[in-house]
Amino acid sequence: MDLSLHTPRHLLSLNDLSRAEALALIERAIELKRLLRAGIEHRVLAGRTLAMIFEKSSTRTRVSFEVGMAQLGGHALFLSPRDTQLGRGEPIEDSARVISRMVDVVMIRTFSQDTVERFAACSRVPVINGLTDRFHPCQLLADMQTYIEHRGSIQGRRVAWIGDGNNMCHSFINAARLFDFELRIACPEGFDPDPEVLEPARDRCIITRDPLEAAEDADLISTDVWASMGQEDEQAQRAAAFAPYQVTEAVMARAASDAVFMHCLPAHRGEEVAAPVIDGPHSVVWDEAENRLHAQKALLEFLLTSHS
Numbered sequence: 395m396d397l398s399l400h401t402p403r404h405l406l407s408l409n410d411l412s413r414a415e416a417l418a419l420i421e422r423a424i425e426l427k428r429l430l431r432a433g434i435e436h437r438v439l440a441g442r443t444l445a446m447i448f449e450k451s452s453t454r455t456r457v458s459f460e461v462g463m464a465q466l467g468g469h470a471l472f473l474s475p476r477d478t479q480l481g482r483g484e485p486i487e488d489s490a491r492v493i494s495r496m497v498d499v500v501m502i503r504t505f506s507q508d509t510v511e512r513f514a515a516c517s518r519v520p521v522i523n524g525l526t527d528r529f530h531p532c533q534l535l536a537d538m539q540t541y542i543e544h545r546g547s548i549q550g551r552r553v554a555w556i557g558d559g560n561n562m563c564h565s566f567i568n569a570a571r572l573f574d575f576e577l578r579i580a581c582p583e584g585f586d587p588d589p590e591v592l593e594p595a596r597d598r599c600i601i602t603r604d605p606l607e608a609a610e611d612a613d614l615i616s617t618d619v620w621a622s623m624g625q626e627d628e629q630a631q632r633a634a635a636f637a638p639y640q641v642t643e644a645v646m647a648r649a650a651s652d653a654v655f656m657h658c659l660p661a662h663r664g665e666e667v668a669a670p671v672i673d674g675p676h677s678v679v680w681d682e683a684e685n686r687l688h689a690q691k692a693l694l695e696f697l698l699t700s701h702s
């Protein structure tokens with residue numbers, strides 16, 4: 395629990411990090427992964443507690459944050475709106491004031507970006523965005539770690555985003571600025587990323603309707619589900635619009651010969667990605683999922699030990 399009452403650092407989007415901080419975080423994540431594999435304990439957050447507020451489902455985010463806190467010597471608390479007063483209408487600001495007086499860091503997965511921002515504005519402790527409809531910054535930290543581990547620096551590389559202009563696409567746009575790579579977005583008309591997110595990265599991003607054009611010579615190809623959490627009712631309409639946007643072997647064949655394929659998961663084989671791609675030689679999705687653990691441990695350490 396934070397007794398010093400200074401303004402905490404948050405991670406509400408990747409824009410909260412400088413390039414130097416982001417690169418240092420990833421270097422640290424790689425080091426923490428090495429320590430874990432060597433069996434060396436690193437209990438730097440002993441006695442600290444993370445509150446995890448989940449208003450949407452999760453496998454990777456929940457497991458990686460909870461296990462990460464345990465490995466760092468701390469504790470993680472799972473809070474769902476079903477069992478807390480948040481689900482009965484207690485204002486988010488009041489919840490933030492109360493929870494942040496008892497824990498050391500908060501992770502929130504919710505619908506509106508505004509909710510995490512309002513929580514953070516009233517929180518005494520760091521707040522981490524564990525996915526909103528707008529951004530998924532923790533996933534991008536793991537993705538960048540994965541690329542760097544497999545292929546080295548991503549600066550100046552070409553990345554293709556094929557599919558919905560959604561929260562993951564928005565975070566890839568932010569990452570293009572932060573890590574300095576070119577981003578080619580192929581999405582159907584009507585599913586473009588928000589121009590407000592895109593505008594500051596205009597010099598690095600292009601939008602095309604042609605997945606093969608986006609994939610041309612790409613070093614990394616990534617995609618995501620066609621209907622995100624909260625869009626279940628739109629599944630059929632989206633499936634029709636996105637049908638030409640599946641990442642197939644033909645799409646991968648347009649990319650650089652050593653291109654990697656990423657997907658934040660969960661994936662739908664036969665929809666946004668063909669099974670031979672996600673299960674094939676270019677795919678790094680399991681390393682990507684594992685790196686959620688290492689990247690977020692580095693993030694927790696950064697927020698709680700460098701800034702408190």
Ligand code: CP
Nearest residue numbers: 452453454455658659
């Ligand atoms: N990629 C990701 O955030 O997975 P979960 O929804 O399982 O947490």
Ligand code: NVA
Nearest residue numbers: 560618622623658659
């Ligand atoms: N775009 C997806 C990502 C899930 C990790 C969603 O928001 O459901």
